Amino acid sequence: xxxxxxxxxxxxxxxxxxxxxxxxxxxxxxxxxxxxxxxxxxxxxxxxxxxxxxxxxxxxxxxxxxxxxxxxxxxxxxxxxxxxxxxxxxxxxxxxxxxxxxxxxxxxxxxxxxxxxxxxxxxxxxxxxxxxxxxxxxxxxxxxxxxxxxxxxxxxxxxxxxxxxxxxxxxxxxxxxxxxxxxxxxxxxxxxxxxxxxxxxxxxxxxxxxxxxxxxxxxxxxxxxxxxxxxxxxxxxxxxxxxxxxxxxxxxxxxxxxxxxxxx
DNA sequence: ATTGCTTCCTGAGCGC
DNA sequence: TGCGCTCAGGAAGCAA
Numbered sequence: 271x272x273x274x275x276x277x278x279x280x281x282x283x284x285x286x287x288x289x290x291x292x293x294x295x296x297x298x299x300x301x302x303x304x305x306x307x308x309x310x311x312x313x314x315x316x317x318x319x320x321x322x323x324x325x326x327x328x329x330x331x332x333x334x335x336x337x338x339x340x341x342x343x344x345x346x347x348x349x350x351x352x353x354x355x356x357x358x359x360x361x362x363x364x365x366x367x368x369x370x371x372x373x374x375x376x377x378x379x380x381x382x383x384x385x386x387x388x389x390x391x392x393x394x395x396x397x398x399x400x401x402x403x404x405x406x407x408x409x410x411x412x413x414x415x416x417x418x419x420x421x422x423x424x425x426x427x428x429x430x431x432x433x434x435x436x437x438x439x440x441x442x443x444x445x446x447x448x449x450x451x452x453x454x455x456x457x458x459x460x461x462x463x464x465x466x467x468x469x470x471x472x473x474x475x476x477x478x479x480x481x482x483x484x485x486x487x488x489x490x491x492x493x494x495x496x497x498x499x500x501x502x503x504x505x506x507x508x509x510x511x512x513x514x515x516x517x518x519x520x521x522x523x524x525x526x527x528x529x530x531x532x533x534x
Numbered sequence: 535a536t537t538g539c540t541t542c543c544t545g546a547g548c549g550c
Numbered sequence: 551t552g553c554g555c556t557c558a559g560g561a562a563g564c565a566a
Contacts, residue, residue: 271559325560341560342543358544377543379560420537429561437559486546486558522538524559 272340273325274401274434275477276488276496280346281322283491284329284371287348291365292316293331296384303360303373306384308334314384324397324433328390335390336363337383338373343487344380347372376487397433401470406432408464415455415463422458423451423521426466435470438483438505441527443469445504450533451526452519476501504528 272280293314298304315332322328327346329336338346343358350369355362361373361382373382385393398414399405414431415422425431426440435443444451447465449458458466482488482496485506489495507516510529519526 273560339560342558343545375543376545377559379543418536424537427560523540525557 271342271436271438271485272344272482272488273436273439274322275439275474275480275498276482277322277325277327277340277434278478279482279496280340280491281320281327283348284320284327284346287369287491288317288329288365288371289320290316291367291369294364294366296336296382297362297364298360299355299362300360300378302381303375303378304382304384307389308384308386323394323400324429325436326394326397330387335385335387337385337390337393339380340488341375341377341379341381343376345372345374345487345489345493346491347374347489347493348491371491396430398429398431400433401435401474406467406470408460408467411463411467412460415458418455420455421451421521422449422453422455422466423526425455426470427524432470434474437524437526438485438502439470439473439477441505442473442503445528445533446473448533450530451521451528 296304314334318330318332320329325339327338329338348371352370356374358374358376359372360375360378363371399410415425418425423440423444426435443466446469449462477483477498480496480498480501481490483498484495485499503511504516504527507527510516510532512529512531514529514531516527517530
């Protein structure tokens, strides 16, 4: 499930593959995957830059902008020339030099929006702070947690509060911070909030260094897997390093893994 | 304003 | 071998 480290890995790899290339066409192989929201449909143009905001991939071109979200099972796979499509290929981005990006997506939740540059800010306006920005401080998080009765797990997953965290990394962050996912956000001490901020940056940095976590579908642009799945401490685990059995509970429809002994 | 549930989708894994 | 069931979950939409 691509979260910030996986999307960041894809963005870095896309930069080295597609910047400077001229888009010839975008082929939609399934209704709903590609959404062209421009008023005037014309040449998209050369790729100027590739960026990330939360879990969104932003591909800036000369004339427009492509906003890609991988959701659960989306992948962007580079090929120097057209070959056999995967069974789950939903779209293709073709370049004038003959190379292309396949957009594969088993569960079809992901998509590619083609926007006018002026629409981009609006499309991203609801997203909260970036974990690596200066705005993500204990004081910011404390304000967002204040008086909240919702579990800290749910608040950290909310993209309007912090952009980029998903189920796997929130489980890992709370485990490293020693905080139970069941705790109400409003009941956390400043010291605990400081730990969350520190461990968020730490876990995400380590995961980016390992090119993300491949549990099932996530792949890099060259179709390789990430390696951080080998360093997970709690997500999908049976036993904690302390010897205690890892507990698994459902919180708003998602699995939370935690160690009842290490996380209070 | 906050919260939590439902929905979208399809493959994998499991019991029988 | 194959059927039916459950599970995985990001985020929008909606109801309370």
